[in-house]
Amino acid sequence: MKQQIRIGCGAGFSGDRLEPSLILVQQGQLDYLVLECLAERTIALAQKRKRQNSMLGYDPLLERRIESLLPHLLEKKVRLITNMGAANPLAAAQKIVDIARRLNLSVTVAAVTGDDVFSLLLGTETALETGKPLTNSGPLVSANAYLGTDAILPALATNADIVITGRVADPSLFVSPLVHEFGWSLDDSDQIGQGTVIGHLLECAGQLTGGYFADPDRKDVPDMAHLGHPFADVYSDGTAVFGKVSGTGGILTVATAKEQLLYEVMDPSRYITPDVIADFTQVHLEETGHNQVKATGGRGQTRPDTLKVSVGYEAGFIGEGEISYAGSNAPGRAQLAGSIIQERLQDRFTDLRIDYIGSTSVHRTNFGHYPDPYEIRLRVAGRASTTQQAALVGEEVEALYTNGPAGGGGARKYIHEVVGIVSTLMDREKITSSITVLRS
Amino acid sequence: MKIKLYDIAHSRAGDKGNTLTLSLIPYKAEDYPFLCSRVTAEVVKEHLRDIVAGDIARYELPNLPALQFVCQQALTGGVTTSLTTDTHGKSLSYALLEMWVEK
Numbered sequence: 001m002k003q004q005i006r007i008g009c010g011a012g013f014s015g016d017r018l019e020p021s022l023i024l025v026q027q028g029q030l031d032y033l034v035l036e037c038l039a040e041r042t043i044a045l046a047q048k049r050k051r052q053n054s055m056l057g058y059d060p061l062l063e064r065r066i067e068s069l070l071p072h073l074l075e076k077k078v079r080l081i082t083n084m085g086a087a088n089p090l091a092a093a094q095k096i097v098d099i100a101r102r103l104n105l106s107v108t109v110a111a112v113t114g115d116d117v118f119s120l121l122l123g124t125e126t127a128l129e130t131g132k133p134l135t136n137s138g139p140l141v142s143a144n145a146y147l148g149t150d151a152i153l154p155a156l157a158t159n160a161d162i163v164i165t166g167r168v169a170d171p172s173l174f175v176s177p178l179v180h181e182f183g184w185s186l187d188d189s190d191q192i193g194q195g196t197v198i199g200h201l202l203e204c205a206g207q208l209t210g211g212y213f214a215d216p217d218r219k220d221v222p223d224m225a226h227l228g229h230p231f232a233d234v235y236s237d238g239t240a241v242f243g244k245v246s247g248t249g250g251i252l253t254v255a256t257a258k259e260q261l262l263y264e265v266m267d268p269s270r271y272i273t274p275d276v277i278a279d280f281t282q283v284h285l286e287e288t289g290h291n292q293v294k295a296t297g298g299r300g301q302t303r304p305d306t307l308k309v310s311v312g313y314e315a316g317f318i319g320e321g322e323i324s325y326a327g328s329n330a331p332g333r334a335q336l337a338g339s340i341i342q343e344r345l346q347d348r349f350t351d352l353r354i355d356y357i358g359s360t361s362v363h364r365t366n367f368g369h370y371p372d373p374y375e376i377r378l379r380v381a382g383r384a385s386t387t388q389q390a391a392l393v394g395e396e397v398e399a400l401y402t403n404g405p406a407g408g409g410g411a412r413k414y415i416h417e418v419v420g421i422v423s424t425l426m427d428r429e430k431i432t433s434s435i436t437v438l439r440s
Numbered sequence: 441m442k443i444k445l446y447d448i449a450h451s452r453a454g455d456k457g458n459t460l461t462l463s464l465i466p467y468k469a470e471d472y473p474f475l476c477s478r479v480t481a482e483v484v485k486e487h488l489r490d491i492v493a494g495d496i497a498r499y500e501l502p503n504l505p506a507l508q509f510v511c512q513q514a515l516t517g518g519v520t521t522s523l524t525t526d527t528h529g530k531s532l533s534y535a536l537l538e539m540w541v542e543k
Binding site: 128213215218219255258259263264265266267268269280281282283284285297315318351353355357361362363364367369379381418419420421422423 | 450454455457465499501503504510520521
């Protein structure tokens with residue numbers, strides 16, 4: 001049994017950069033690489049793609065990521081764990097095998113399935129967000145349970161080079177190799193709680209190493225263009241020392257680690273995953289070197305009896321239109337344009353939003369502190385039940401060219417299909433995971 | 441003397457559904473007691489009144505040290521269906537840091 005392993009995180013969301021993961025594999029001396037690529041909404045959209053084509057529904061960047069990484073993963077003997085399977089881990093595994101054959105490489109891939117619980121759903125379950133039955137939100141399109149470490153372990157027990165999952169809790173992607181290598185008991189809540197702290201710190205990749213942190217002259221981050229992604233040296237007692245490949249950009253300090261530790265955390269003493277109810281309140285962070293932070297003190301209580309299920313539903317369409325005004329009285333002309341649009345559209349939309357980009361669009365207020373900007377962009381958004389209705393928003397904004405205030409320019413219009421997400425809880429005994437192993 | 445939270449602390453926003461989380465981390469640990477005494481959940485609720493419709497809970501993390509604010513009904517319906525531009529509320533860390541406090 002090993003005394004220490006190194007896990008890198010080379011992607012923190014589906015659209016994350018490709019280069020940092022390559023650098024981690026080539027120069028990071030990793031044992032494991034994790035790519036976390038699956039947000040709540042991403043999987044619902046992936047389910048819709050799978051419905052149109054049963055061989056799709058995995059991460060859209062899977063091919064590009066695997067093609068560049070695979071030769072290096074095999075050469076350096078780095079195992080990859082990723083949730084890029086999204087709505088279709090089996091098709092993703094097959095795609096990876098196809099890529100390996102094309103590159104004349106020998107690879108074993110283990111796919112973890114069982115998170116898709118759509119067929120188990122009645123629709124009458126209570127949505128946590130609304131307190132009402134799920135189907136009240138809209139026509140349901142997907143339901144994926146957050147699987148945990150117990151679902152990933154059987155895949156790691158095979159000799160698979162790559163473990164590909166659908167919906168699993170992000171920290172479990174990191175806890176599972178720790179349990180696999182160190183033989184930790186899943187019932188040791190303090191140990192799994194510390195593992196969850198490690199996973200939570202790593203799961204957003206660059207957000208630990210100076211990404212999403214910089215504020216010039218206050219929180220300076222060097223060489224952000226070459227931002228490196230993090231790794232952790234984890235010891236069998238759970239002690240973790242975080243670092244990044246030397247020569248990469250970014251910084252890793254207790255300040256960057258604190259921001260990431262609390263990111264998206266509701267009650268810091270009860271961070272709930274399928275593995276544990278983790279307690280972050282006793283975590284101790286310490287700088288042990290340049291771009292090196294040690295984390296200890298994560299604890300936990302027994303895992304919950306239920307798993308969270310992320311449920312996607314069809315939420316219609318959003319139509320948007322934008323147009324800019326600049327120079328003298330730009331805010332006045334933009335506001336006149338906004339009031340014209342309001343009058344023209346209010347009878348056809350129950351939910352219409354008018355924003356002034358450059359002033360109050362992002363925070364919905366400017367706290368009364370700031371003078372008028374030189375330029376301002378009107379943005380209108382309306383909720384619609386059809387694409388035709390959604391199109392009206394952009395059409396009316398564009399028509400401000402010849403039917404609105406003076407000097408409007410740069411009109412743009414957009415239509416989005418909206419998949420909403422609600423959550424419910426499901427008894428974990430109802431959910432069965434399994435693994436499928438494919439070889440090239 | 442009035443100071444902005446921006447002068448002594450940093451923050452990162454996060455989202456879960458329609459709930460917004462905001463950390464508040466002093467640059468200097470010695471400012472933590474001051475933040476605890478002045479930046480109460482009630483004061484933050486008043487400051488963010490145009491943004492957060494629901495309750496705000498504050499969690500203290502003296503070990504880090506840092507404060508964590510959890511704001512209900514703060515994202516105009518939530519990440520996936522909101523009509524706003526910043527549907528995640530990611531920029532709202534800087535709304536918290538706009539707050540003025542007497543020091």
